[in-house]
Amino acid sequence: MAAVAAATPIVGSHVWVEDSEVAWIDGEVLEVHGEEVKVLCTSGKTVVVKVSCIYHKDTEVPPSGVDDMTKLAYLHEPGVLENLRSRYDINEIYTYTGNILIAVNPFVKLPHLYDTHMMAQYKGAAFGELSPHPFAVADAAYRFMINERISQSILVSGESGAGKTETTKLLMRYLAYMGGRAAAEGRTVEQKVLESNPVLEAFGNAKTVRNNNSSRFGKFVEIQFDQRGRISGAAIRTYLLERSRVCQLSDPERNYHCFYMLCAAPQEVVGFFFLR
């Protein structure tokens, strides 16, 4: 893999240049004059840019991209973005970079990606054998915990609206699938953990300009397993709730979901809620 560096310009080479409309556009080098290069972009436009502002284009990458970015010849911003875009265009929203999973929010429901059949496929499969998926990450963590007897952490990060909450729920669902036990009496721990999500979201999520269901708090979910890999307990710690939202709102954002639920609920339910 090449280091992230600007391209050495050669006439006829394929490069990426910055574009105000589409972020990065590819083109062919027409002329090189010292520190400046003339590039014919695929849009038909000709631009003159500084050598330090152009990046090599990997012409070997298949049109549908690669499922692991470490396979790219050049791991620079335009290369990474182009690969994610090519995959997104064919509904492949997940891509690996080594053992890191990158998710591009599809903003449409893709139930076939997350059903029980899918969970069964990822169960025990070697990491990287199947298409990139949060279930693969959860499975690898679960198996590592079982085999090495070491606690595992999965860090989910991204900007607001990126899909962290949805991805965390998928990870929890998979771990509940792997470590769940048959309900002998009442609800099982894993059921309780999964069922806590709507309650937490009611009190800590709100509509913002970037996300209709934005979590306004941080969350640390701990799932405990016994020696046999069965879920034995769980704890959810929340922190940094945006308290000011309760009394200070900027249009068109909304307050926490629970207030609207209270207003919409039948009177007897609201009465019950306050009695509790």
Ligand SMILES: Nc1ncnc2c1ncn2[C@@H]1O[C@H](COP(=O)(O)OP(=O)(O)OP(=O)(O)O)[C@@H](O)[C@H]1O
């Ligand atoms: N895998 C997915 N499939 C379908 N829709 C998704 C997926 N991930 C996210 N979304 C959509 O994007 C919306 C925002 O995602 P999510 O709430 O998970 O973002 P977030 O990163 O947790 O944002 P915030 O930091 O604001 O809480 C979801 O309500 C859902 O509509």
